[in-house]
Amino acid sequence: MTHQKATQPFIKITDLQKFYGQFQALHDINLAVEKGQILALIGPSGSGKSTLVRCINLLEQFQAGTIEVDGIEVKEGRNLNKVRAEVGMVFQQFNLFPHMTALKNVAIAPVRVRGISWEEAEKKALALLERVGLSQHAHKRPSQLSGGQQQRVAIARALAMEPEVLLFDEPTSALDPEMVGEVLDVIQKVAETGVTMLIVTHEMSFARRVSNRVIFMEQGRIIEDTPPEEFFGCGPKTDRAQLFIRSVLQGHPDAGLTAPLQVLED
Amino acid sequence: MGLMETFFNLDVLHSSALALLEGLKLTITLGLTSLVTSFAAGLILVLGRLYGPMPIRVIAIAFIDIFRAIPLLVLLVLVYYALPFVGINFSPFWAAVTALSLVASAYAAECFRAGIEAVAIGQFEAAKALGFSWTDMMKDVVLPQALRLVIPPSTGIGISLIKDTALASVVAMPDLLKQALQAQAFYANPSPLIGAALLYLIILLPLVRIVSSIEERQKRAAGR
Numbered sequence A: 001m002t003h004q005k006a007t008q009p010f011i012k013i014t015d016l017q018k019f020y021g022q023f024q025a026l027h028d029i030n031l032a033v034e035k036g037q038i039l040a041l042i043g044p045s046g047s048g049k050s051t052l053v054r055c056i057n058l059l060e061q062f063q064a065g066t067i068e069v070d071g072i073e074v075k076e077g078r079n080l081n082k083v084r085a086e087v088g089m090v091f092q093q094f095n096l097f098p099h100m101t102a103l104k105n106v107a108i109a110p111v112r113v114r115g116i117s118w119e120e121a122e123k124k125a126l127a128l129l130e131r132v133g134l135s136q137h138a139h140k141r142p143s144q145l146s147g148g149q150q151q152r153v154a155i156a157r158a159l160a161m162e163p164e165v166l167l168f169d170e171p172t173s174a175l176d177p178e179m180v181g182e183v184l185d186v187i188q189k190v191a192e193t194g195v196t197m198l199i200v201t202h203e204m205s206f207a208r209r210v211s212n213r214v215i216f217m218e219q220g221r222i223i224e225d226t227p228p229e230e231f232f233g234c235g236p237k238t239d240r241a242q243l244f245i246r247s248v249l250q251g252h253p254d255a256g257l258t259a260p261l262q263v264l265e266d
Numbered sequence B: 001m002g003l004m005e006t007f008f009n010l011d012v013l014h015s016s017a018l019a020l021l022e023g024l025k026l027t028i029t030l031g032l033t034s035l036v037t038s039f040a041a042g043l044i045l046v047l048g049r050l051y052g053p054m055p056i057r058v059i060a061i062a063f064i065d066i067f068r069a070i071p072l073l074v075l076l077v078l079v080y081y082a083l084p085f086v087g088i089n090f091s092p093f094w095a096a097v098t099a100l101s102l103v104a105s106a107y108a109a110e111c112f113r114a115g116i117e118a119v120a121i122g123q124f125e126a127a128k129a130l131g132f133s134w135t136d137m138m139k140d141v142v143l144p145q146a147l148r149l150v151i152p153p154s155t156g157i158g159i160s161l162i163k164d165t166a167l168a169s170v171v172a173m174p175d176l177l178k179q180a181l182q183a184q185a186f187y188a189n190p191s192p193l194i195g196a197a198l199l200y201l202i203i204l205l206p207l208v209r210i211v212s213s214i215e216e217r218q219k220r221a222a223g224r
C-alpha cells in the first residue's frame, strides 16, 4: 500500500474541525505525518488528544476538513475498512474481545479482514504473543490476564494486521503502576521496527525517549509541534506548555519543583 | 367414587396415555418450530430496528409494538378464522406457528436489543478499528456477547411460548391440552387433564429451574 508520492506525507490532516453538538473539540487542525515518524501527543485532559487520534480511523466523525492516510481519504464508504485495516489502534481500556482466547483475539482480524486461513493466522498470532512475552498465556481469556498482559495482547492484536500506522490512546492510563513498565517496553520495541505511531500519553519520560516529534495540544488546538529534545530539553516554547509540564511533574512524587525537568533525564 | 378414582384414575390415564403422548409430541413440535422462527425473526427485527435505514426502523418498531400489544388468542383466531376471507388459508399447525411466532419474535427482538445495548461501546470500536465489516463485527464480536447476556430472558420467552401453545387447541390443533380435553369427554373423567398438567410441568419445570440458576450465576459473576 504505497500509492503516495515520496514527497507526500503518510497522514495528512487539513483544516480539521470537530464538534460534539455545539461544542468544538478540534479547531483548525493541520498535521502532516511522515512515514516512520513517532509522535507523542500530550496536553491537559480534555484538550482533544483522543478526539484527534479517533478521527484518523473515523471512530469519531468530523464536520470539516480532510484526513488522508496513504493517499486515501478517510470517510464513510468503501475505502473506510481499507484505511482501518492499515491503521491499528490500542485503547486505554484494552477492549479485548472477552469471549475469545488471547490467541483468537490476535488471529481473528487477519482471518476476517485479510482473508488468510485460521491456521496461518494462529501461527502468526502465536509468534506475536511470543514477541510481547505472552506465548504461555495464548489460551487464556482476557479475564484471566492482568491489565498489563491484556494491553500487551491488545498490542499484538493491532500488530497482527501489519498496520502502517499505530494509534495509542493513553495505553497505560488504566494500568496499575507496576504494570506500566512492561507495556511501555513493548511499545518501545514496536517503535524500533519503524512503524509510524501516534501516542497519546501522560508518561513524559517515555514520550521523550520514544518519540521524535512532540505535539502539544490545548483546548482543541495544536499549540506546539517540536522535536522532543527541544520540548523537554531547553523547555517548551509556549508558556502554556511550560505550565503543563510543570503541573504534570508536580503530580510526580519524585519531582522537585525547583528543577522540574530533571526527572525527565531518567 | 373416591378422590383418587376421580382425579387420578389409573385405568383412564392408562387408556388415554397414547393420546396424551401424541398431544405432547405435537405441543413440543409446535413449540420448537415457533421458537426457531421467532428467534430468527427476532434477530432480523432487532438488527432492522437498531441499524436499518429509517423506514426499516420505523417498520420494525411498529411491528414490535403491535405484536407485543395484541392478545395472542385474538391474533390466533384472526389468523385462523379471519385470514381465509382474504384467501389466506393456514393449516391449524401453521396458523398456530404464525401467531405464536409473530408475538414471540416481537418479545425476542426487545430482549436481544437489551443484550446488544449492554455490549460495551469499546467492543464495537475495537472491531471497527481492526477493519471488520459490519456483518463480521456483529457475528463475531457483538452478538456472541449480547446473546450470552440474554440467555435467561430468552429462555423465559421460550417457556412462555411453550405454555402458549396450549392456546392452539382453540384452532382444533390436537395438541396436549386438546387431547386431554377429548379424553376427558370420552371417559367422562378428568384424570387426563391432570395427566396433561403433569406433562406440561415435566417439560417446563426444569427450564424454569435452569433460568433461575443461570441468572444466579450471572449475578454472581457480575458482582465479582
Ligand SMILES: Nc1ncnc2c1ncn2[C@@H]1O[C@H](COP(=O)(O)OP(=O)(O)O)[C@@H](O)[C@H]1O
Binding pocket: A020, A023, A025, A043, A044, A045, A046, A047, A048, A049, A050, A051, A052
Ligand atoms: N462523546 C463526546 N460527547 C461530547 N463531548 C465530548 C465527547 N468526547 C469528548 N468530548 C469533549 O471533547 C473534548 C476533548 O475530549 P478528548 O479528546 O477526550 O480529550 P483528551 O483525550 O485530550 O483528554 C473534551 O472537552 C470532552 O469533554
Ligand SMILES: [Mg+2]
Binding pocket: A049, A050, A051, A170
Ligand atoms: Mg483522552
